[in-house]
Amino acid sequence: MKLYSKISAIIFSVIIMSVTFSERLSAQNYLARQLSFADKLFSEELYFEAITEYKRLMFFDKDKIHDFRCNFNIGLCYKYGGFYDNAIVYFKQAELSTIIDEDIFQSRIQVARCNILRKTTSVALSILNDLEHETRFADKKEDIYYWRGWALMVADDWENASRSFYYIDPEHPLKLLCDNVEGNKYSVTFAKVISYILPGSGQFYSGNYLSGFMSLGWNLWLGFLTVNSFVEDRIFDGLVIGNLLWLRFYRGNVQNAENFVLQENINIANNAYKFLQNNFTGEKP
Amino acid sequence: MYNNSRVKFHIYPWLSLILLVILPSLHYSQQSFNDILSAENRLKFGNYLFCQKDYLRAADEYREYLKISNNDTLRFKIGYSLFKLGRFHESMDNYKSLFYNSALTDEAKLQFIKIKFLLNDFADFRSIIDQKNYSTNNYPGIETKLYQLSLLFDDLVTDSLLFINSFDQDEKNVMLKFYMQRKYPGYKNETTAGILSAIIPGLGKIYADETGDGITSFILTYALSFLSYNNFKNDHNTRGWIFAGLAAYFYAGNIYGSLSAVQNYNAALNFRFDSDLRLYLSQKNYFIHEPDFLCK
Numbered sequence: 001m002k003l004y005s006k007i008s009a010i011i012f013s014v015i016i017m018s019v020t021f022s023e024r025l026s027a028q029n030y031l032a033r034q035l036s037f038a039d040k041l042f043s044e045e046l047y048f049e050a051i052t053e054y055k056r057l058m059f060f061d062k063d064k065i066h067d068f069r070c071n072f073n074i075g076l077c078y079k080y081g082g083f084y085d086n087a088i089v090y091f092k093q094a095e096l097s098t099i100i101d102e103d104i105f106q107s108r109i110q111v112a113r114c115n116i117l118r119k120t121t122s123v124a125l126s127i128l129n130d131l132e133h134e135t136r137f138a139d140k141k142e143d144i145y146y147w148r149g150w151a152l153m154v155a156d157d158w159e160n161a162s163r164s165f166y167y168i169d170p171e172h173p174l175k176l177l178c179d180n181v182e183g184n185k186y187s188v189t190f191a192k193v194i195s196y197i198l199p200g201s202g203q204f205y206s207g208n209y210l211s212g213f214m215s216l217g218w219n220l221w222l223g224f225l226t227v228n229s230f231v232e233d234r235i236f237d238g239l240v241i242g243n244l245l246w247l248r249f250y251r252g253n254v255q256n257a258e259n260f261v262l263q264e265n266i267n268i269a270n271n272a273y274k275f276l277q278n279n280f281t282g283e284k285p
Numbered sequence: 286m287y288n289n290s291r292v293k294f295h296i297y298p299w300l301s302l303i304l305l306v307i308l309p310s311l312h313y314s315q316q317s318f319n320d321i322l323s324a325e326n327r328l329k330f331g332n333y334l335f336c337q338k339d340y341l342r343a344a345d346e347y348r349e350y351l352k353i354s355n356n357d358t359l360r361f362k363i364g365y366s367l368f369k370l371g372r373f374h375e376s377m378d379n380y381k382s383l384f385y386n387s388a389l390t391d392e393a394k395l396q397f398i399k400i401k402f403l404l405n406d407f408a409d410f411r412s413i414i415d416q417k418n419y420s421t422n423n424y425p426g427i428e429t430k431l432y433q434l435s436l437l438f439d440d441l442v443t444d445s446l447l448f449i450n451s452f453d454q455d456e457k458n459v460m461l462k463f464y465m466q467r468k469y470p471g472y473k474n475e476t477t478a479g480i481l482s483a484i485i486p487g488l489g490k491i492y493a494d495e496t497g498d499g500i501t502s503f504i505l506t507y508a509l510s511f512l513s514y515n516n517f518k519n520d521h522n523t524r525g526w527i528f529a530g531l532a533a534y535f536y537a538g539n540i541y542g543s544l545s546a547v548q549n550y551n552a553a554l555n556f557r558f559d560s561d562l563r564l565y566l567s568q569k570n571y572f573i574h575e576p577d578f579l580c581k
Contacts, residue, residue, distance in 0.1 A: 034321060236515065237516075
């Protein structure tokens with residue numbers, strides 16, 4: 001009788017427990033299935049459908065167990081689709097839906113990476129600065145330096161980008177790339193100064209020889225006409241030719257030199273960006 | 286042995302009971318997963334997406350729901366979603382499906398008319414309004430307002446009183462302002478500008494509100510003319526002809542520039558009128574009160 005009572009009590013408890021928890025357990029089970037379905041779409045790069053299923057999961061996940069993962073993955077979907085503004089919204093929501101430091105860090109880094117991609121690099125740098133000053137992320141310095149380097153590269157500040165990669169590794173490949181770009185770039189100030197001294201020399205400096213010769217020729221000829229007018233006492237002619245023609249070409253020569261150098265620098269930076277996009281195998285924003 | 290046999294004897298009903306309780310709950314897991322995609326849940330999820338302004342996905346969910354059950358509100362919301370996504374023609378086709386035997390017929394027709402108005406083909410818009418098929422029973426006032434506004438956009442308003450009286454009391458002052466702007470826009474005259482510039486270079490540009498350009502034109506034309514005169518006077522005939530050519534070029538350019546400045550001035554007036562009126566209409570939602578279920 002005693003054994004019978006014990007067994008009956010155990011069985012009764014099991015029934016009560018199963019009735020109580022079965023619904024909850026099965027709810028978790030179907031949410032897990034929904035999550036794996038959404039993850040499958042995500043891994044198959046069906047981002048539009050994946051977003052729908054993650055959103056559906058969040059809608060039915062009353063206990064908000066999967067909120068971080070869903071928001072984070074929706075952010076990734078939008079990011080991969082090029083919708084950076086939407087991606088940032090979801091990464092921020094992901095950050096708010098977790099208390100785990102690693103998750104918070106990853107969410108914020110993703111926000112910074114989206115800002116790099118949409119070229120709002122000042123925002124990216126501000127986020128990275130904030131992360132750097134938080135003591136709980138002290139062991140994440142390398143990540144912060146890495147993405148700061150990327151932000152600075154996109155902002156065309158190769159010198160500081162190089163410095164940022166240097167903190168990770170003095171021989172970091174991206175540091176070497178930044179140094180290379182910085183070394184190849186032309187100096188705008190130098191081009192302007194030599195153009196003031198000898199018209200056309202700024203264009204020679206940036207490799208635009210024909211433009212340099214043209215500029216030199218115009219300035220010599222118009223300079224001669226101006227001086228000649230003054231020598232022949234045609235003061236008004238001298239003033240008009242000097243102001244309207246010679247100064248226009250002299251000023252144009254300096255501006256031209258500046259524009260050529262800027263264009264050459266853009267070409268050098270673009271070549272580096274092409275390399276980063278097509279040949280660089282490390283992590284990209 | 287006795288006890289064991291008793292246990293065996295009594296355990297079967299208990300086991301049966303356990304299986305009765307646990308097996309359905311295991312089955313419930315699969316069922317609940319499928320339930321997420323049930324029509325009811327699709328509707329709930331669609332409404333959530335709609336309120337989140339994720340119109341593309343909301344419309345998809347509503348379409349799935351409509352495969353199982355008819356719902357005019359959802360058809361309306363699909364039309365609204367497509368309108369918000371800028372898919373105007375698709376949206377109008379959706380609204381058309383509500384034109385007959387629906388409680389939302391008038392609302393759908395209003396939205397249809399609004400989209401027609403937004404397409405900027407006002408002649409086509411008026412022909413639609415003139416066809417009584419598209420008229421609403423309860424909102425004839427809104428149709429009249431939009432009809433009169435389409436005439437205003439096309440500068441075809443002939444009766445100012447009829448125009449103003451189409452609007453509510455609180456709208457009349459604003460509409461009167463727009464009407465006066467359209468009727469008396471303050472255009473500058475191209476011929477006047479040309480003649481002024483021909484008499485005094487640059488004056489046509491000053492007339493067209495481009496004072497800086499006008500003064501520059503004046504100085505350049507007179508400086509080049511003087512240079513030409515001075516060179517001829519000093520027997521520098523070649524330079525005299527060069528400066529004369531330049532002066533003539535700048536003189537002609539100044540006249541052409543004045544005409545162009547007047548055209549720009551008039552185009553800016555039209556643009557300002559159009560954008561001001563559109564902004565006002567947009568703020569008033571084209572006089573249409575949207576249904577409450579649109580999650581505003």
